[in-house]
Amino acid sequence: MEVHPFYSNPLDLAVNTVTKTDIQELIAWLRTYPRLTMADETRLFEEAWSKWQGVKYSVMCNSGSSANLLMYAALDAAGRAGNRKVAVPATGWVTTITPAIQLGFKPVMCESQLQTYGSDLNCLEKILRKQRPQTVIVVHTLGVPNDLTAILALQKKYEFTLLEDCCASHGALHKGRKVGTVGNMSSFSFYYGHHMSTIEGGVVCTNDEELYWKLLMMRSHGWCKDLPKKEQNRLIRKYKVDDFHNPFTFVHPGYNLRSTDLNARLGMIQLHRLNDTINRRVRNHLAYQKRLQGKIGFAPGLPGDTISSISFCAMADSTAHRKQIVRRMEKAKIDTRIFTAGNLGRHPFWFEKYGEFRAPVADALYENGFFLPNNQALKPADVQYICDVVTGA
Ligand SMILES: Cc1ncc(COP(=O)(O)O)c(C=O)c1O
Numbered sequence: 001m002e003v004h005p006f007y008s009n010p011l012d013l014a015v016n017t018v019t020k021t022d023i024q025e026l027i028a029w030l031r032t033y034p035r036l037t038m039a040d041e042t043r044l045f046e047e048a049w050s051k052w053q054g055v056k057y058s059v060m061c062n063s064g065s066s067a068n069l070l071m072y073a074a075l076d077a078a079g080r081a082g083n084r085k086v087a088v089p090a091t092g093w094v095t096t097i098t099p100a101i102q103l104g105f106k107p108v109m110c111e112s113q114l115q116t117y118g119s120d121l122n123c124l125e126k127i128l129r130k131q132r133p134q135t136v137i138v139v140h141t142l143g144v145p146n147d148l149t150a151i152l153a154l155q156k157k158y159e160f161t162l163l164e165d166c167c168a169s170h171g172a173l174h175k176g177r178k179v180g181t182v183g184n185m186s187s188f189s190f191y192y193g194h195h196m197s198t199i200e201g202g203v204v205c206t207n208d209e210e211l212y213w214k215l216l217m218m219r220s221h222g223w224c225k226d227l228p229k230k231e232q233n234r235l236i237r238k239y240k241v242d243d244f245h246n247p248f249t250f251v252h253p254g255y256n257l258r259s260t261d262l263n264a265r266l267g268m269i270q271l272h273r274l275n276d277t278i279n280r281r282v283r284n285h286l287a288y289q290k291r292l293q294g295k296i297g298f299a300p301g302l303p304g305d306t307i308s309s310i311s312f313c314a315m316a317d318s319t320a321h322r323k324q325i326v327r328r329m330e331k332a333k334i335d336t337r338i339f340t341a342g343n344l345g346r347h348p349f350w351f352e353k354y355g356e357f358r359a360p361v362a363d364a365l366y367e368n369g370f371f372l373p374n375n376q377a378l379k380p381a382d383v384q385y386i387c388d389v390v391t392g393a
Pocket of ligand 1 (some may be wrong): 065068094095096139166167168189190191321
C-alpha cells in the first residue's frame, strides 16, 4: 500500500486534494498582494465552474451547506416557494434539509430506493399527489445519480421546483448528462476530501436568470450591488433610489455567505485536473462493484449512468454483520463510518420536531450501511485489499 506524500493515506475516507504544487502556486499568487475577497478571482472561478458544469450561472459561497441555504433563500426571495412544502430525502446530508426548516419551509420526508439510494419514486409521487409540495430536493447520494428522467416526468406532472444537492457527486452522469444541470438549481461542496477542495467552499448553479439575481443578493447582505447593471437599474427605478444610495440599498433580508478570492484561486488551480480525479474515482467505484457483486449490498445505479463516488456506499446483511466487517476493517487500518447520516428521520433534529421517520430502505441504510474509501489516491490493488478485508477472504 502506497502512502502518497500529499494525498495522505489512500485507505482514509477523506484525503487531501490540494497538492504541494497547488500551495506553491497559491503562495506565488499571494506574493502579488492581490485583494483577497470580492475582486476578480471569485468571478473568474464562477465563470470557469459554469463552463465545466455546463450551466449559465454559478454563485460561489463558503460551503455546500451555505449553497443549500442559498437555494432555498433564493426561491423565497423570488416569491417561488409556493406553499412552502418541500419533499426532502431521508438519506442525504443534514444540511440538505436544515436550511429549509430554518427558513420556515415544511419538509416532508421521502423514502430512498435501493437502486440509487436516492429518492424512491413511488414514495415521491405519493407525497406529490397527497401533499402537493411545490419544491423537491434530491441528493445524488455519494455520487450515484437519481433517476432524473423519472423525476423530470414527475415535475412535468406536478409542477414543482427541483433542487439537486450535488455536494458529493461532481461529474456524475445521468444518461450522459451531468447531475446538477437538470434541476432549477443545484449545489456543490468543495470541502476537504471532496472531488476538489477550496478548503471550505460551495457553489450554486442555475440556468434561471431571476434565481441567479436572487442568489447574488442573498449571498451578500441582500444588496443589489453585485447585480448586473440591467437588474440593478430596474430595482433602483422600482424603489426610487438615488445614485448615491444605490449600492447600499438592501432589497432582501440576506446573509453574508461569501467565500474569498483565496478560496476561488485554489479552486481555479484544481479545476484543470477535476476530470482526472473523477475518472480515478469512477474507475475505483467500478472495481468495487465488480469485486463485491453478490457478496455485499450496494446501489448499482441506473444502467448506463456514471457514478462519481466520494466514498463507496456498502450495506451489510444485518447490524451484527456490519459490526464484524467494521472490526476487520479497523484491524486492517481501513477507515470506515456510518452511511452518511443513515436515516435522517431518526436524528433528534428531525424527530423532536416532526416525529420519527421510519421506512425500510432508509432504516436498512441506518442500521447496516457503511463506507469504504474511494479517493483519487486509491489504486486498484488497494480496492482489492479492502474488498478482501470486507468479505473476509
Ligand atoms: C449531500 C451533501 N450535502 C451537503 C453537504 C454539505 O457540504 P459542506 O460540508 O461543504 O457544508 C455535504 C457534505 O459532504 C453532502 O455530502
